[in-house]
Amino acid sequence: MLISLKPVGILGVGSFLPEKEITNFDLEKMVDTTNEWIIERTGIKARRVADENTATSDLATEAALKALKDANVTAEEIDLIIVATITPDMAFPSTACMVQKNLKAIKAASFDLEAACSGFLYGVAIGKQFIATGTYQKVLVIGAETMSRIVDWSDRNTSILFGDGAGAVVLGETEEGKGILxxxxxxxxxxxxxxxxxxxxxxxxxTVETIRDGLNYVKMDGSEVFKFAVRIMGRAAEESLKLSGHQINEIDYLVPHQANIRIIEAAAKRLKMPLDKVYVNLDKYGNMSAASVPVALDEALREGKIKKDDLIVMVGFGAGLTWGSCVVKWNK
Ligand SMILES: CC(C)(COP(=O)(O)OP(=O)(O)OC[C@H]1O[C@@H](n2cnc3c(N)ncnc32)[C@H](O)[C@@H]1OP(=O)(O)O)[C@@H](O)C(=O)NCCC(=O)NCCS
Known part of the structure; x- marks a missing residue:
């Protein structure tokens, strides 16, 4: 049987950030580091941290509510909720099921997806299939993290990098030739x-021993991840462009994963994109893992950087190692 695929677009976008901010100056009091070092090596100035009563599903729910409102779609219309996270509320039930309950999205199937910082882009790739095939009409894809819970605040290699937040999109059918290409x-x-x-x-x-030895916290070989990131960001963007049938010089705006300004600059250079066409908010929020790309997308839209019919590329990389990208002809 031949299925004719439907064009799929992003119908609404929302994000949510906890209020509490930890600046580089705060970190200077916690570990052996300086504001200058962090800015020079990463571009990060501050990051948000959820309070002790707030978990990933709470951030995810707030971002989802905003995306639903932006899309003018009700929670009851949602067929599927995908939450990309490496910091679920608990091992099970899934954070997506908690969001489904909070939203009262009564007909939605729900699951978590784990692809670290690439998770949101994985979620978009998966969610798109259900709509393209006509299986579902509306899919909510959320990237949400409380990285502050898995970071060792006494480790200067990692504590300076990460932050908490959530971003969400509603996917649905759009006009032919537009949306996620x-x-x-x-x-x-x-x-x-x-x-x-x-x-x-x-x-x-x-166990008591794993906790004593700090093994319940993020461990990272920063320079290996850095080398990989510089290699993959440009390549992943090029691959999705190739699949979309567009050329690099047609990109209006790039929304990259927000890990390190030097990684973003390297990707922009490879793609020959001037930096004023590349969204950067890592200075305010650090690396929010799966939440980075959707939060950046939301803020870029609110700031008027992305307009109807613009061709945008979103690209990211993360633990796994994983990577992902997508090309969108903005349909709103
Ligand atoms: C982590 C990262 C910022 C480190 O920057 P870098 O330029 O590679 O720095 P290095 O690791 O080479 O460290 C240089 C020196 O600074 C020191 N240093 C590390 N963290 C420091 C900090 N917060 N403050 C001050 N000095 C620090 C190191 O100990 C090292 O000292 P040494 O030369 O005496 O050994 C960088 O490697 C990076 O961003 N990697 C990618 C990480 C990432 O994106 N992770 C998430 C993926 S989704």
Whole structure:
């Protein structure tokens, strides 16, 4: 049977950030670092941190409510909720099921997706399929993280980098020739060792010893991740462009994962994109893992950087190792 695929667009976008901010000056009091070092090596000036009563599903729900409002879609219309996160409220039930309950999205199926900082782009790639095939009409894709809960605040290698937040989009059918033109996702498990949270899973259940040894916190080989990121960002963007049938010089705006300004600059250089066409908010929020790309997309839209019919590329990379990108002809 031949299925004719429907064009899929982003109908609404929303984001939510906790209020509490930790600046580089605050970090100077916690670890052996300086504001200058952090800005020079990463571009980050501050990050948000959820209060102790707020979990990932709470941030995700707030972002989802804004995306629903922006899309003019009700929670009852949502067929599927995908939450991309590496900081779920708990191992199970899924954070997506908690969001489904909070939203009262009564007909939605829900699941979590784990592709670290690439998670949102993986979610868009998956959510798109259900609408393109006509299986579902409306899909909510959320990237949400409370990285502050898995970061060792006494480790200067990682504590300076991450922050908390959530971003969400509503996917649905759009006009022919518009919306998500292509998606591209990939992985290389050989590089998994460079960025991991070793304990707390079936390989190394949490014990007094794992906690004592700091194995329930993020461990990272920063320079290996950096080299990978510089390699993959440009390549992933090029792959999705190829699939979309467009050329680099046609891109109006780039929304990259917000890990390090030097990584973003390297990607922009490879793509020959001037930096005024590249969205950057990592100075305010640091790396929010799966939430970085949708929060950046939301802010770029609110600031008027993206207009109807613009061709935009979203691209990211993360633990796994994973990467993803998509090309969107903006349909709103
Ligand atoms: C982590 C990262 C910022 C480190 O920057 P870098 O330029 O590679 O710095 P290095 O790791 O080479 O460290 C240089 C020196 O600064 C020190 N240093 C590390 N963190 C520091 C900090 N917060 N403050 C001050 N000095 C620091 C190191 O100990 C090292 O000292 P040494 O030369 O005496 O050994 C960078 O590698 C990076 O961003 N990597 C990618 C991480 C990432 O994106 N992770 C998430 C993926 S989704």
């Amino acid at each position: 292509s998606t591209y996702i990939g992985s290389d498990g050989e590089g998994g060792k460079f960025l991991a949270l070793p304990a707390g899973g079936s390989r190394m259940p949490s």
